[in-house]
Amino acid sequence: MRKSILFVINSLGCGGAEKSLLSLLSLLDYDKYDVTLQMFRRGGMFEELLSPEVHVRKELDYTAFCSQSLAKQMLSFDLRRIAARVRTSLFLRSNAKKGSPLHDAQAYWKYSAAAYDPLPERYDVAIAWGQGTPTHFVAEKVRAQKKFAWVNVNYEAAGHQAEFDEPYYKEYDSIVCVSEELRSIFDKAFPRYSKKTVTILDINNPKTITSMAQQPISLPSEDGLTLVTVGRLVPQKGYDIAAKAAWLLKKRGVRFRWYVVGGGDSEPIEKDIAQYGIRDCFTLLGAKANPYPYMKAADIYVQTSKFEGYCLTLAEARMLNVPCVTTNFDVVYAQMIDGDNGLVVEMSAEAVVDGIIRLTTDQELYQHIKGYQIQEKKGNVEEIEKFYDLLGE
16 A cells, blocks of 8 residues: 655745755655645646646645635635734734744744644645745644654744744654755754754756756847856845846956846845846846756856755756856855865855856866866765655655
């Protein structure tokens, strides 16, 4: 009899955690496992890439309720959900005014939890893919013989409050961190749970990435350097650093075009683009289900993150043998060897510019990095064995 596994994730929008889950699901042995996926938000661009063997649960009733207009919500006379919606909205605003002592996901769950019904099914294994709402939901609303929580971000830097999450992580048999560095950070926040933490790296499959990178794309033909950055438009990714770096490159007379692939709130970066006058050389392409042809087209891949869980995009650029310049975010040395598979620079626009110019002027270094990337180990599909060990196989 196949073992039943439930995965719970916020959505399958464009992001590293989402891509890592897709990679894992593409490698699972469906002769042994009956897999179900629960998402809080449907319609993410990665949904179309799901393995057909995965059963996707319908939208949760409270999620569907929240997507309705306010008038429809009030006319439903569902007092439990109306109360949760109002209290959650008021608390999120209050939390923001106080400087967000609780992470938004924690603030959301504090008053929304009562509006969510438990899932009726029982599973052999339930997996909360990501901290925040998936972790809270699986802990309180899912029945399973075993429960595992995935941690794929720097818990401390992301602003989560350990005291709030303590009772939720108590419900898990194991807590999986996607790098040793993240595990160390998590263990520091939750020393009482350190015996439950394990490390399983985000899975990436080089064959899939290399194949997808062959898709033809069309970029504006410009003389000069092609720079590419891939990632959601969120403060964590350091686009303020990238915009200032583009301005400094332009001031220094470098001919280049910098393409950003990623969706999200573009307003802050649009303001920076206007302020620095870089619209002619810094282009937002929006979210792409397949970002790899853009990575492959780059002369240099640039990562300006302020913190990461692992940084799949950087690993993917390396798989495509594109020399990288990256800031020295918290877990960068889990994959980078400065001067061999790329350059690791200080977390400033000036340092990013110096790294880019160094790679463009030192061809011996540039070719050394490409050569090193070609011969370095690609991908880590063997991590699936650690997942099977976690399941007790």
